[in-house]
Amino acid sequence: MHVCTVVPISLTVGANRIVPAVAIPHPLGNPELPKEEEKALRRRLVEKALRALETPVEGQTVFEN
C-alpha cells in the first residue's frame, strides 16, 4: 500500500491502496507539532495504512478516513 501526499500521482502510477499523507517533505510528520503529538499523528497514519492492508478492495481505493 502507498502512503503519499500527492494522491493523483499515486492514482496515475496505479497504486491500489492509498493513504493520503501530510506534506511532501514530511509525509508522516508535522514539524509544527510538539514531538509527542507529531508521533501520535504518524501513528494514526500508519494504523490507517494497516487497516487499508486489511481491507479487501476491488480497484484503486483512497482511504480518506
Next chain:
Amino acid sequence: MAQGKLRVVHYLNQFFGQIGGEEKANTPPEARAGAVGPGMGLKAALGADAEIVGTVICGDTYFAEHLAEATRTVLELIKQFQPDVVIAGPAFNAGRYGTACGAVCQAVVKELKVPAVTAMFPENPGVDIYKKDVYILPTADSAAGMREALPKLAAFALKLARGEAIGTPEEEGYIPRGIRKNFFAEKSGAARAVDMLVAKLQGKPFTTELPMPIFDRVPPNPPVKDMAHATIALVTSGGIVPKGNPDHIESSSASKFGKYSLKGLDDLTPETHQTAHGGYDPTYANADPDRVLPLDVMRDLEREGRIGKLFDYHYATVGNGTSVANASRYGAAIAKELKEAGVDAVILTST
C-alpha cells in the same frame, strides 16, 4: 541479379528461417543466398525495384546467450551481401527474436551505416530496448499478422533504401522513438496550450505535445488476514538511507535502490539516517527521518502485537526524475526479494 536493383538483406530466427523449432534455437548464425520463408512474401511486396540478395539466420537462444559475438557474426554475414537496407523479422511477440531483431538493426545502422527496419508486437521486450535507435513497425502478436506486416515492412524498407526522408511516427506508422526535432510552430506554446484546453473542454479531439508514459495496472492483492502474525516491510521513494548515503544513491534520476538493515533500531535520528532525495526540502526529513520512514511507530506496533513483525530491512530509492522504466525495474526487484523473504505486505512511503 539485375543492375540497379536495391539490395535487401533479411534477418530471421531459426524458426522462420526454416531450420527448426525450439530444439534448433541454439543454431549459430548462417547465411543463405536469396529469400527464405517469410522472405518470399517480402520479395513479392518489394516488387521489381529491390531484391532480397541474402538471408541471415540465427537461433534465438544462441543469439540471446552470445549477444556480442552473435551480433558481430551476423553483421559480418550481412555485410558480405553489401545491402542497401536490412529488414529483420517480423518477430511478433517472440521476445528473444524481437530482441535479436532490434540488436541486429541497431548494429547494422551503427556499424555498417546501412538503414534497417524491423517489425514486432508493441509489447515485445525488444521494443522497449531498441525503439530509440531502430525503426520498429508494430505488428499483431502472432504470425497470423504476417500478411499484414510484410507489405508495410517492404514499403518502409524501400523508402530507407532510396534514402527518402522518413516522417513522423504518425505519418510513417513506426513506433515512436522519442526523438525531438526542433521546428518553428505557427503559434506560440501558450496559444497552442489554450487551443488544446478549449478543444478538451468542448470534448473535441486534440493531440498532446507531451505524451505521458503508460503505466501498467495490477489487480489489488487480497487483504492481510492475520496482521498480528504478518511481517510488514517498509519501502520508500523518499530517499531515507543510513547517514552518509553508503550506496551513493543519486539525488535525482536514481540509478539504483538500497537495502538497509533496521535490526536493533527503534528510532531514526539525524545521527543514524538522512535523506538522499534532491527533489524536496530535506530539512524535515533530515531532522527526523521517521517523518518519511515511520520506524518508531512500526516498532511500537510490533511490540504491542498489532503487527507480527517489522521486516529486518528497509528498501529505499530516490523518486526524483527517475524514469518509469527504471522505477518499475526497482519495484519488481524489491518485490521479488520481499516475497522470497516471506514478507506479507509493504508500506511504501513517498514524498
